[in-house]
Amino acid sequence: LLCCCAAPGPGRLLAAPRCPRRPAAPGPKLLPKSRPCAPPGPPPSAPRPPAANHSGAPKPGAKRLPQALIVGVKKGGTRAVLEFIRVHPDVRALGTEPHFFDRNYGRGLDWYRSLMPRTLESQITLEKTPSYFVTQEAPRRIFNMSRDTKLIVVVRDPVTRAISDYTQTLSKKPDLPAFEGLSFRNRSLGQVDASWNAIRIGLYALHLQGWLRYFPLAQIHFVSGERLITDPAGEMGRVQDFLGIRRLITDQHFYFNKTKGFPCLKKPASSLLPRCLGKSKGRTHVQIDPDVIEQLRDFYRPHNIKFYEAVGRDFRWE
Ligand SMILES: Nc1ncnc2c1ncn2[C@@H]1O[C@H](COP(=O)(O)OS(=O)(=O)O)[C@@H](OP(=O)(O)O)[C@H]1O
Numbered sequence: 675l676l677c678c679c680a681a682p683g684p685g686r687l688l689a690a691p692r693c694p695r696r697p698a699a700p701g702p703k704l705l706p707k708s709r710p711c712a713p714p715g716p717p718p719s720a721p722r723p724p725a726a727n728h729s730g731a732p733k734p735g736a737k738r739l740p741q742a743l744i745v746g747v748k749k750g751g752t753r754a755v756l757e758f759i760r761v762h763p764d765v766r767a768l769g770t771e772p773h774f775f776d777r778n779y780g781r782g783l784d785w786y787r788s789l790m791p792r793t794l795e796s797q798i799t800l801e802k803t804p805s806y807f808v809t810q811e812a813p814r815r816i817f818n819m820s821r822d823t824k825l826i827v828v829v830r831d832p833v834t835r836a837i838s839d840y841t842q843t844l845s846k847k848p849d850l851p852a853f854e855g856l857s858f859r860n861r862s863l864g865q866v867d868a869s870w871n872a873i874r875i876g877l878y879a880l881h882l883q884g885w886l887r888y889f890p891l892a893q894i895h896f897v898s899g900e901r902l903i904t905d906p907a908g909e910m911g912r913v914q915d916f917l918g919i920r921r922l923i924t925d926q927h928f929y930f931n932k933t934k935g936f937p938c939l940k941k942p943a944s945s946l947l948p949r950c951l952g953k954s955k956g957r958t959h960v961q962i963d964p965d966v967i968e969q970l971r972d973f974y975r976p977h978n979i980k981f982y983e984a985v986g987r988d989f990r991w992e
Pocket residue numbers: 747748749750751752753754804838839899902903936937938950951954955956957
């Protein structure tokens with residue numbers, strides 16, 4: 675037995691047996707729970723047997739389909755949640771976005787599984803692809819993989835989210851028209867262009883309806899993108915509860931990096947890896963006309979209220 679009994683410090687934690695899975699504890703449910711309505715597809719085939727490593731010894735664990743997914747939202751803080759949760763010894767995550775349930779579905783579940791990290795039976799396999807949340811076919815496809823899949827959605831004030839999204843696109847396409855122009859069909863009449871993706875993604879209540887046709891609300895966990903920045907340990911505590919794993923990621927794992935302006939993971943002594951997210955996370959946003967921001971707030975208000983009622987949590991996006 676190589677393991678020691680010391681309390682785990684920050685950084686990658688010591689592997690330990692997982693506590694029994696608890697059902698998630700969502701807030702009050704203001705929408706009826708809708709039970710899955712589509713018949714499940716063929717059961718996913720068995721995990722791959724261990725492969726051999728360089729020395730010929732079998733690698734531990736097997737590649738398995740994910741039991742949990744971070745399905746959205748784009749620019750919500752999904753990378754932060756993934757990087758924070760993968761510190762947990764009971765979680766193994768794919769570092770890249772496989773886009774299986776939107777762009778790559780035709781490649782099949784065996785292809786999807788082959789991308790996954792190897793896990794022990796006690797570990798949860800996780801991946802994140804933020805575009806799933808707004809992909810119409812994604813809930814049905816995920817349900818067909820497994821009706822037990824746990825879903826995590828990181829949500830953020832839709833106005834800030836849209837500006838963040840636009841700022842990212844502008845960094846790749848500098849000749850993009852102004853945000854103010856793209857946001858409206860008719861600005862003087864206050865008609866917002868909800869067909870523009872940057873606006874449409876923020877209609878959370880609308881997208882959620884598609885998920886509730888297949889998954890009960892208790893199987894979907896919402897992370898506040900704002901609180902993830904001000905209280906990462908608190909939000910990650912709830913994520914761990916939802917996943918049914920021990921609360922090992924605590925405030926001891928984070929520090930506020932003044933240069934970055936965001937919380938970062940504390941480095942374990944043995945690691946040289948930077949533990950803040952990369953430059954594309956936490957960009958300075960493009961300045962937007964305050965009147966436009968006000969118009970967008972008015973536009974989103976009723977949608978936000980619907981969303982708060984649906985999930986039983988007020989995210990206070992005002
Ligand atoms: N700890 C920490 N460090 C850096 N950034 C953080 C962190 N927590 C949340 N965020 C916010 O995450 C926003 C990017 O969201 P995503 O990772 O979901 O973006 S993406 O959809 O994968 O492109 C990113 O958005 P922008 O600030 O607009 O760049 C951040 O505000």
